[in-house]
Amino acid sequence: xxxxxxxxxxxxxxxxxxxxxxxxxxxxxxxxxxxxxxxxxxxxxxxxxxxxxxxxxxxxxxxxxxxxxxxxxxxxxxxxxxxxxxxxxxxxxxxxxxxx
DNA sequence: ACATTGACTGCTA
DNA sequence: ATAGCAGCCAATG
Numbered sequence: 001x002x003x004x005x006x007x008x009x010x011x012x013x014x015x016x017x018x019x020x021x022x023x024x025x026x027x028x029x030x031x032x033x034x035x036x037x038x039x040x041x042x043x044x045x046x047x048x049x050x051x052x053x054x055x056x057x058x059x060x061x062x063x064x065x066x067x068x069x070x071x072x073x074x075x076x077x078x079x080x081x082x083x084x085x086x087x088x089x090x091x092x093x094x095x096x097x098x099x100x
Numbered sequence: 101a102c103a104t105t106g107a108c109t110g111c112t113a
Numbered sequence: 114a115t116a117g118c119a120g121c122c123a124a125t126g
Contacts, residue, residue, distance in 0.1 A: 022108085023107075023108050024108065024109060027108085027109095032122095034108095034109085034120080034122075035108090035122065036108040036122095037106065037107090037108050037122060038108095038121095038122065038123055038124095039107080041106080041107090041122090041124060043107065044106095044124090045124090054107085059108060059109085060110080065107040066107055067107090070107080072107090075107090
């Protein structure tokens, strides 16, 4: 566990209910704008162990980056339960993106 | 040690 | 709006 990972986890923890963040945004806040892909690795590893709100993390377009059958539907369901509305498999980042 | 693989991004056309 | 592409970098085998 390095500092980047640690920060990223702390940041993900702070995403408020009903808001979302993007991989790139988290990577940037954690100190390395170019490590968006690491966020996905982190989620894979720690979402189950640390109870992170992994479902509030989307790609830069506001879409879920999972493929059907690998958790996409689960994620979508959890977001909708938090009143995040989808418009054809995509959410409106102007409205839901978490901003500090 | 090397090559491949991603829950990514931003630019270009 | 959409698609292709190069850059990116840790994890994995």
